[in-house]
Amino acid sequence: MSIRFPQIALMAMFTLSAFVARAEYLNEEQQQQLHALKETSINSDLSYEILESLTTEVGARMIGTEADKRAIAWSVEKMNDLGFDKVWTEEVTHYQWIRGDVEAKVLAPFPQPVVAIALGESVGTGDDGIQAEVVHFENFDALKAAESGSLDGKIAFVSYRMERHLTGKGYGKAVGARVLGAQVAAEKGAVAFMMRSVGTDDNRAGHTGITRYKDGVERIAAVALSNPDADMLVNQFKRNKPVEFFLKVTAVRNEKVTVKGANVIGEITGSVYPEQIVALGAHLDSWDVGTGAVDDGLGMAMMMAATSHIAKLPQRPKRTIRVILFAGEEVGLLGAKEYVNVHKENLKNHVIGAEWDFGLGRIYEFKTGVGAEALAGAREFAQVLAPLGVSFNPVNNAQGQSDMSLVTKEGVPAARFAPDGSKYFDVHHTMNDTLDKVNPDDLRQNTAVYTMFAYFAAQTEIDFRK
Amino acid sequence: MSIRFPQIALMAMFTLSAFVARAEYLNEEQQQQLHALKETSINSDLSYEILESLTTEVGARMIGTEADKRAIAWSVEKMNDLGFDKVWTEEVTHYQWIRGDVEAKVLAPFPQPVVAIALGESVGTGDDGIQAEVVHFENFDALKAAESGSLDGKIAFVSYRMERHLTGKGYGKAVGARVLGAQVAAEKGAVAFMMRSVGTDDNRAGHTGITRYKDGVERIAAVALSNPDADMLVNQFKRNKPVEFFLKVTAVRNEKVTVKGANVIGEITGSVYPEQIVALGAHLDSWDVGTGAVDDGLGMAMMMAATSHIAKLPQRPKRTIRVILFAGEEVGLLGAKEYVNVHKENLKNHVIGAEWDFGLGRIYEFKTGVGAEALAGAREFAQVLAPLGVSFNPVNNAQGQSDMSLVTKEGVPAARFAPDGSKYFDVHHTMNDTLDKVNPDDLRQNTAVYTMFAYFAAQTEIDFRK
Structure with missing residues (x-):
């Protein structure tokens, strides 16, 4: 996570069951599928295994470094191994900085x-x-x-x-x-x-x-x-x-030397509306001092694992789920700027965006930035999340985290999940950002939340736009 | 603390009140004085202030370095400021090692x-x-x-x-x-x-x-x-x-180059038996990577503060209280070896020895290595300590910690206090051994225990020898 920080949510919580008497937006089959995905993901160490692989085989990966190149190659290979339908990279450039x-x-x-x-x-x-x-x-x-x-x-x-x-x-x-x-x-x-x-x-x-x-x-x-x-x-x-x-x-700040990174993008293609995109973000680069386990390897692992869990279902959900591993977040959301630029014409087909770049802690809150009509659907989904300890905050003013903030600024609806952030800044941007800081239980909960969200957003026909 | 580590005590605890029906070894006046010293020391930040001074004005102090010389000068000045009657140094040499x-x-x-x-x-x-x-x-x-x-x-x-x-x-x-x-x-x-x-x-x-x-x-x-x-x-x-x-x-290990350190020794002179010495130890040197706050600045501060609290009483206790800040503990108990050598003839006048070199945590146990007849007196003293959360372990096999182990090996009786050591090895011998790791409340308790022990041992006429 770099300098764009979540606005602090109004803390008004509501007991949801009082408001939603019966399911209007999630049919029986969808409800069952969400419960099944919850069971799968909450009992799976896939995201931890992905993170262990990243931190062992790559480690720190500041944009434009040799390690960043290895991280890009690792990401492409990992997404392919995890059953993504399509994986590609889009170049992002920056100038050189040597610590x-x-x-x-x-x-x-x-x-x-x-x-x-x-x-x-x-x-x-x-x-x-x-x-x-x-x-x-x-x-x-x-x-x-x-x-x-x-x-x-x-x-x-x-x-x-x-x-x-x-x-x-x-x-x-x-x-x-x-x-x-x-x-x-x-x-x-x-x-x-x-x-x-x-x-x-x-x-x-x-x-x-x-x-x-x-x-x-x-x-x-x-x-x-x-x-x-x-x-x-x-x-x-x-x-x-x-x-x-x-x-x-x-330190050497060498603005005349260009270095190259890349957004790594992978997706599983929607079975009914392949052109409609549920965008899941995390950032690929890290600072050079830790192994980037928490910032933001954890986010990468969650998005990849969530999509992989869904890819293993017998059928693809209706919409496409796209994971974007953004380049150069730490040095100014470079990958996000490039993404918005390259995909400008297609942002209208991004039905909702969510990022994870605030690692290390259980998610306790879900909020949205969607059209008024879509809010009721989100609230109904929130009931399925509730057993994981996630409350719904209906303030409906959410923007994307970090990179995704540039995407949602362009009118793409947002979902946002808030974790217990009390320990995050113990390791943030330090050499201590390493795998051992990640609690596997918390990571399972985080991954389950994103898995369920991704499936919900991709399988529903709700129009989240305002 | 270096490689000499406390033998683990038998954990059998006894409820003392059942055994000691009335005071036989501590008279009314001594009891009152101990209680008064407890109040003084448990409400005083003196040991923390000494430690803040050491870690701010000196920092790390590996034997033979410039910082070690500053630490020696600082110790002499501080003991004088704190009202010690006599302060001196005794040279200790080593070879050079550069990290x-x-x-x-x-x-x-x-x-x-x-x-x-x-x-x-x-x-x-x-x-x-x-x-x-x-x-x-x-x-x-x-x-x-x-x-x-x-x-x-x-x-x-x-x-x-x-x-x-x-x-x-x-x-x-x-x-x-x-x-x-x-x-x-x-x-x-x-x-x-x-x-x-x-x-x-x-x-x-x-x-x-x-x-x-x-x-x-x-x-x-x-x-x-x-x-x-x-x-x-x-x-x-x-x-x-x-x-x-x-x-x-x-690293350079230069055995041909001699470097100099010193034991720094300070005492308040006994009013009745000035030749009888209650020896309180800690070590002056630290590794070079932290500021030596916990290992063993904390011990230095406790011994100096305890003696200073007693020095402020209207009258000196009967026996002499001697604080020995040992040189070169980390590299092989060098100062302790030198002390035992120089003071060989006088060790018979050391009535008891106690060190603190296991910093960071509340003391929960007191044990002794004294003559069978002295054990009852120690047990009676332990009742005065009990309200501070300190149990008496009557196993009576204690040796001195660290440096003091060489002194008690020569037949000097020992007192030993065990703290909660569960966090000590988080910072031990690392750059993270800094002042912020010290909990002022715990340090007050530690200091109170040593203040009371020093007064008890110096004011009693019990012969602790075996």
Whole structure:
């Protein structure tokens, strides 16, 4: 998941049984099929096996790297093995960025090494590094309020700590500094930008994630300190002595070199309305530091497993189910932009879209962004989901997650599932994003929800459009 | 804590009130003073403040490093500030070891980078590194059972995973491979030794700790993989293809260069029997990768705070309380060896010894290694501890922890306190050993226990000897 974050839903929950007296939208056969798919998927480790394969055989896969090429090949092969009817790739390009290393340390008042990570697509400092005094800001607003020129020759440091929350809403409050901090600091004269990682854990692993520069403003190196290192630095500031720092970042942002990735797309073809597409999204790329198990290998595995479970039924559902593994999500939804561009004329045939890019936790809520008439059908489907612990939120304002947000912005209806996000930001964008963080039970529940949703959306004749 | 690990106590607990009908060993005044000290220490953040100071102003402090020198100076100054009557240092020497870096990666069948850390005092691989096939052993016994020559030119890898347990007993079962693995692997012809970290966490941070070479056996580089990386490697082995690996370790073990550390010793002088010493131990050095907050900054802070609380009473207790911050514990109890050597003649005046080197968790058990006649007195004292959640285990076979084990081996009686050790090995010997891991409430309890014990042992006239 990158910077586009779910708007926080109104939390009003309704007991559904009071509203839906009898099935109007799901016939007996569909109901039975959904129950059968629930049993299949909740008892299957297929999505975990797919994820184990991805994290063992590929690992991290930043767009344009050799590993990304392996991930593309792996995805095509895996979808074919899983019984997809059609699998293809669509090229997506980007410029080159090489992470390099970070050397960071306090020189005074108390010399200590500091664990930090370059923010995504940060420039480097040059080989000599930067030695400068650090100016401490408790949050991004305080940095914004600093007077122009007040940071001349200094390193800006924002120590705001992200809050842990079920919905993950702390991310939205913390991520602004990551995206915009370097440009704001540079505008005040800073020679580098440091921040506490956008993360809820206490590991000495920095959280990376994209940072943005602004035309006409000096590009300065931007890094995130791990939470324990940010604590230590804040404790040094409490001594009220100048904090002298050394920072060397060997990252290379090479905008003249083009690298190639690809959206990998696979589908099982609808038996009655093959032109109508139920779009399931996840993103193929990951940051380079973990194995991309949670962000977003988990989403890839869920979409592939869900579609595979349905592909094993005796008959294809009426509509086509298309899985889109988007390229370059982390660096700006590149694959999604390309997809919307390439498929512009066909988006009218995308009957609904759903993505998974908020891994690690049981799904507790389902909501939609559909036409008023379709809402009743969604609500009826929600009753089938309820035994999995998923409530229906009828607010009906959902947009797609991450990549899918660009698709639903074009008028494609959306379904959205919210998980317990309280642990996600412990590992998000860190080297700790590895397979062991995934609870197989939770993944089975997640996969069952998407399997049932995909079948429902592909087998119904409801028009979800507004 | 290094390789000397508590023998697991018999878990038979007794309800003490049934045995001790009235106070025979603690008079009214002593009882009141103990209660007053409990109130003082359980409501004081002094030990946390000392630890915050150490981890902020010094950080990691491997013996003989510049940081170790700062730690020695910091300790002397802090003890003086805290009201100790006498503070001095006693030099301890060692040879030089420089960690350097580790580059580790799977080359085939599936290329992936691997997070690993050099085991303590490992040799390096040379600048070219080693490219070799990896041979997988599920545990150390399997490696020991390998035929001589069967590992010629190969890298040995032991994937045994340490178990989590309240007492920390999983450590004893896992640590043998760390200490002896390199020599056993080399005897079979291996060119390098890799193991899963001795740790219970799922962070991508390797656990270091001393490894030992054997005269006449080739010295090979030895590293520990983080748990997630060990998982990934094991998963690659499941594909039944040869695993080709690259390992480069730039560690330097320089036995010709002498480095200096010191035991730092401070005491408050007994008012009646100044020559009688209650010895409180912790170790000054830490591994170089965290800030040594838990191992063993916490012990240092507890011993210093406990003594300081007692120093603030209107009158010194009868016996002397001596805090010994031992040098070079991690690399082989060097400071303890030196202490026993220097103070050999005076050990008869050490009335009892207790150390803290098993940080991070509430103390649940107190046991002794004292004369039969002294046991009743200890049991009576235990009643005063009971409200803090500490049970008395009357097995009376305790030896000192870590450094203090060498002191009690010389006939000095021992007191030993066991904490909840279930989380300790999440951070032990890793970069994650930082201040944020310390729960201030637990630390207050720990400090209160040691404050009360130190006062009891120094104010009583019980002869603890056997």
